[in-house]
Amino acid sequence: MNPKLINAALFLTIVLASFSCKKTDDNSYFYVRGTFGGSAVDWTSPRNTSGSSASKFWVAFVEPGASMPLSYPCSAGDSDYQYRMGTYIFESLEPGVGSRNNIAVNFVRSGTYSFNNVTAEMKSLFTNGPKTFGLHRYSCTDPIVDGIVITYTDNSGVVWRSDNQNPQDHFEQIALTDKHGIGTYEKDWKVKFNCKLYDASGNFINVENAEVFGPVFIQ
Numbered sequence: 001m002n003p004k005l006i007n008a009a010l011f012l013t014i015v016l017a018s019f020s021c022k023k024t025d026d027n028s029y030f031y032v033r034g035t036f037g038g039s040a041v042d043w044t045s046p047r048n049t050s051g052s053s054a055s056k057f058w059v060a061f062v063e064p065g066a067s068m069p070l071s072y073p074c075s076a077g078d079s080d081y082q083y084r085m086g087t088y089i090f091e092s093l094e095p096g097v098g099s100r101n102n103i104a105v106n107f108v109r110s111g112t113y114s115f116n117n118v119t120a121e122m123k124s125l126f127t128n129g130p131k132t133f134g135l136h137r138y139s140c141t142d143p144i145v146d147g148i149v150i151t152y153t154d155n156s157g158v159v160w161r162s163d164n165q166n167p168q169d170h171f172e173q174i175a176l177t178d179k180h181g182i183g184t185y186e187k188d189w190k191v192k193f194n195c196k197l198y199d200a201s202g203n204f205i206n207v208e209n210a211e212v213f214g215p216v217f218i219q
Contacts, residue, residue: 032089032103034210036152036197037160041210043091043101073113074140081115082137082144084108085122087189087214100157103150105191105212108134110144123217126189131171133162133195152197152207160197160205169195179215186217 032043073081086106107125111118125131134147148171150162162169171193179188192211196204 030089030214032091032210032212032214035206035208036154036210037205037207039154043089074137080144081111081113082108083111083115083118083122084136084149085119085125085216087212087216089212089214100153101155103152103212105214106136106149106151107131107147108136108144108149109146126173126176126187126216128173128175131173133165133169133171135163135165136161148193150193150195150197150207158199160199162195163198164196164204166196169193171195174211176216184218185215187215189214189216 029044031045032041034041084106086104088104089102091101107122109122109125115121132147134149135143135145136149136151137144145165148162150171152160154160172191174190174192175188176190177188179185190211190213192209193207194209195207197207198204
């Protein structure tokens with residue numbers, strides 16, 4: 001074959017490969033990827049459509065206010081509050097879909113109602129590197145263990161949580177960068193993890209090579 005034709009073919013292959021990788025490598029999209037219970041998950045949406053039902057999936061925020069993360073008191077005046085901060089991602093906002101195909105990834109931390117500088121201290125947890133898993137409070141008898149908590153709802157509406165801590169579980173923050181795009185949030189957050197998630201009956205699924213890229217910190 002003509003060497004010029006070979007070089008042209010190689011150039012075209014490189015160009016096509018670069019465009020095919022652009023969606024996944026240039027951080028222009030929010031996404032959830034990985035294998036959850038043997039099934040592949042791949043939810044992707046342009047980051048500048050955050051909060052819009054026009055996108056393939058909707059990115060919401062776990063903390064409801066501009067400065068305070070969500071707190072979970074057990075009773076009025078309870079001194080043991082749970083605070084959480086992270087990202088919450090739905091695959092779709094189509095009617096009836098909101099109760100399935102979504103994931104929340106959060107730091108949880110116990111504190112008192114008068115916990116000073118809670119937002120600043122929660123934000124300080126978002127540093128690159130490995131993180132330990134915590135335990136979320138779902139009732140007043142549940143202990144709170146500071147750390148990462150993952151809640152995943154599958155296509156059947158079954159909720160799977162990282163309620164049990166396993167030595168082989170691994171979670172790592174890859175990056176926390178200034179946002180790039182439209183939205184009332186401060187940072188882009190990228191994490192990866194391998195772990196077991198449990199349903200209410202104690203059954204578990206394996207999560208392998210999972211990666212989540214989404215927004216954190218409401219402005």
